[in-house]
Amino acid sequence: MNEVILKIQNLSHSYDDNRLSLKKINLLVDKGERLSIQGPSGCGKSTLLRLIAGLEEPHEGQIFINEEEVSSPGFSVPPEKRQIGMVVQDKALFPHLSIYENICFGIKKSTDKEQIALDLLNLFKIEELKNKFPHQISGGEKQRVALARSMAPNPNFIMLDEAFSALDSDLKVSIYDEVLEIFQGKNITVILVTHDTEEAKILSTRQLNMDNGELL
Ligand code: ADP
Numbered sequence: 001m002n003e004v005i006l007k008i009q010n011l012s013h014s015y016d017d018n019r020l021s022l023k024k025i026n027l028l029v030d031k032g033e034r035l036s037i038q039g040p041s042g043c044g045k046s047t048l049l050r051l052i053a054g055l056e057e058p059h060e061g062q063i064f065i066n067e068e069e070v071s072s073p074g075f076s077v078p079p080e081k082r083q084i085g086m087v088v089q090d091k092a093l094f095p096h097l098s099i100y101e102n103i104c105f106g107i108k109k110s111t112d113k114e115q116i117a118l119d120l121l122n123l124f125k126i127e128e129l130k131n132k133f134p135h136q137i138s139g140g141e142k143q144r145v146a147l148a149r150s151m152a153p154n155p156n157f158i159m160l161d162e163a164f165s166a167l168d169s170d171l172k173v174s175i176y177d178e179v180l181e182i183f184q185g186k187n188i189t190v191i192l193v194t195h196d197t198e199e200a201k202i203l204s205t206r207q208l209n210m211d212n213g214e215l216l
């Protein structure tokens, strides 16, 4: 039987009083699934991810992670307690921390912290970047580091918000292959927001469209 990792019921959100940026969203995501959400700019994709992450509170509806309620009007489990990894297009890395320290950042104090970070550096083939700083590495390398960092605390799932949009198209294709292998190999649950149809096709197991605040 499939294990539901994320359940969204009747979720609506408005940034101001007279316009809904999300309209009665219902969604189930199973463990190990890679869901992509595509739609035009301004349709509410980032808003949905922000609500799931706990960065916004819903106007109506509920969100459950592993069957535990995390959001409803007037109630919100803080982002750091939701155990979700998130990668966005920009402002991905801490500029004052080395690549190694960036990856370690979200790992709770534990004896195998170093091993977790080394395994991720190895998995993403970025061992040699360990002691560099974000301004010393390329865009593609930054996205690998950001992905490694999002996976470091062993999150319930990871969310990618246009994470690859800034990369040029040759680079994208090779990154997709590598990332897909990692997602499949580790059975990572992924929610991917993109306006790139090719990216959605390659990386996801289920594709949904969004328009004007509604999931279609
Ligand atoms: P997408 O990620 O699909 O481009 P967003 O979720 O960012 O769309 O935006 C959905 C709608 O909410 C848009 O109309 C946008 O202008 C509005 N919006 C987004 N963020 C804010 C905010 N912080 N304050 C007010 N309105 C916002």
Ligand code: MG
Residues within 6 Å of the ligand: 045, 046, 047, 161
């Ligand atoms: Mg967006």
